[in-house]
Amino acid sequence: MRELHHPNIQEVPVSNVLHALSDPVRLQIVRIVAEMGERCCGNCGINMPKPTLSHHFKVLREAGIINVRQEGTQRCISLRSEDLNSRFPGLLDSVLQASEPL
Amino acid sequence: MRELHHPNIQEVPVSNVLHALSDPVRLQIVRIVAEMGERCCGNCGINMPKPTLSHHFKVLREAGIINVRQEGTQRCISLRSEDLNSRFPGLLDSVLQASEPL
DNA sequence: TAAATAGTTTGACTTTTTTCAAACTATTTA
DNA sequence: TAAATAGTTTGAAAAAAGTCAAACTATTTA
Numbered sequence: 001m002r003e004l005h006h007p008n009i010q011e012v013p014v015s016n017v018l019h020a021l022s023d024p025v026r027l028q029i030v031r032i033v034a035e036m037g038e039r040c041c042g043n044c045g046i047n048m049p050k051p052t053l054s055h056h057f058k059v060l061r062e063a064g065i066i067n068v069r070q071e072g073t074q075r076c077i078s079l080r081s082e083d084l085n086s087r088f089p090g091l092l093d094s095v096l097q098a099s100e101p102l
Numbered sequence: 103m104r105e106l107h108h109p110n111i112q113e114v115p116v117s118n119v120l121h122a123l124s125d126p127v128r129l130q131i132v133r134i135v136a137e138m139g140e141r142c143c144g145n146c147g148i149n150m151p152k153p154t155l156s157h158h159f160k161v162l163r164e165a166g167i168i169n170v171r172q173e174g175t176q177r178c179i180s181l182r183s184e185d186l187n188s189r190f191p192g193l194l195d196s197v198l199q200a201s202e203p204l
Numbered sequence: 205t206a207a208a209t210a211g212t213t214t215g216a217c218t219t220t221t222t223t224c225a226a227a228c229t230a231t232t233t234a
Numbered sequence: 235t236a237a238a239t240a241g242t243t244t245g246a247a248a249a250a251a252g253t254c255a256a257a258c259t260a261t262t263t264a
Contacts, residue, residue, distance in 0.1 A: 014129070014201050015124050015125070016124075017200075018120045018121075018129075018197070021120050022120035022124050023117070023221090023222085024117050025222095027120075040240080040241095041240075041241065042239095042240065042241075048223090049223075049224050049225080050224090050240080050241065050242085051224055051225080051241090051242075051243080051244095052222075052223055052224060053241090054242055054243085055221095055222075055223080055224095056222095070230090072231060072232065072239095072240085073230070073231045073232060073238090073239050073240045073241075074239090074240060074241080075240075075241065075242095087200070088196060088200040089200075090192050090195065090199070091193075091197065091200055094190060094191060094192035094193040095116065095120070095193065097190075097192070098116040098119075098189070098193055125252085127252090142210080143210075144209095144210065144211075150254090151253075151254050151255080152210085152212085152254090153212075153213080153214095153253075153254055153255080153256095154252075154254060155211090156212055156213085157251095157253080157254095159211090161251095172261090174209095174262065175208090175209050175210045175211080175260070175261045175262060176209090176210060176211080176261095177210075177211065206263100207264075208261100208262080208263075208264090209260100209261080209262075209263090210261085210262100211258105211259085212258075212259075213256105213259090214255105214256085214257080214258090215254105215255095216254095216255095217253085218251100218252080218253080219251080219253095220249100220250080220251070220252090221248100221249080221250070221251085222247100222248085222249070222250085223246100223247085223248080223249095224245105224246095224247095225246095226244085226245090227242105227243085227245105228241105228242075228244090229241085229242070229243090230240090230242100231239080231240085231241105232237105232239075232240100233236100234235100234236085234238090
């Protein structure tokens with residue numbers, strides 16, 4: 001199983017984070033994980049084809065927003081809240097507060 | 103002279119704001135205007151062809167981020183800070199704090 | 205009125221992004 | 235080992251976004 005790359009949060013430009021969060025589907029994923037805690041990919045409350053979801057998870061992971069870990073056949077995603085809060089203070093909270101259901 | 107459309111801030115989805123801010127050129131424009139106050143389009147510290155700049159101003163205006171007013175032959179742009187702060191509390195500040203020079 | 209100034213619009217081109225069927229990989233269960 | 239489960243990768247298509255030359259509009263100045 002290939003190791004998943006998680007960028008060092010210090011090397012993530014804010015533009016990448018804003019871009020990742022600017023897609024409504026991805027913002028919804030982030031909201032769910034923020035509210036409900038760690039979820040596996042197939043259980044994050046969004047009903048769309050697997051490759052599309054997989055793509056969005058990749059964008060979020062590469063922007064430093066989520067962590068993905070393997071757990072059996074599943075992949076569990078969680079918010080990198082602490083990293084985000086230390087690198088971009090207040091950003092995550094303000095986006096979550098501003099966001100509304102899909 | 104045609105009236106410029108400025109959306110009601112309550113009708114702007116956070117996705118649009120995040121998308122507008124996710125472009126490095128636009129983020130730089132916002133930083134300059136945030137730091138230096140109202141500027142005319144040609145004096146916002148970015149050196150690129152006029153149509154490209156004009157396009158970015160339009161995106162920022164339509165996302166509710168800047169206000170544009172005509173002043174003679176110039177157009178003066180300013181941040182809609184109050185609107186943004188009331189609609190998306192903390193968002194603008196956290197993005198500005200997170201952003202670094204282009 | 206003519207020229208200069210400041211910025212927009214149009215249109216073409218390129219790049220990036222989104223989407224998803226089909227095929228694939230890795231892990232667990234029967 | 236075979237089948238089921240969970241998700242990824244590939245590759246193709248469509249949509250969206252960024253860039254900018256050329257032509258245009260509106261306002262001010264000579």
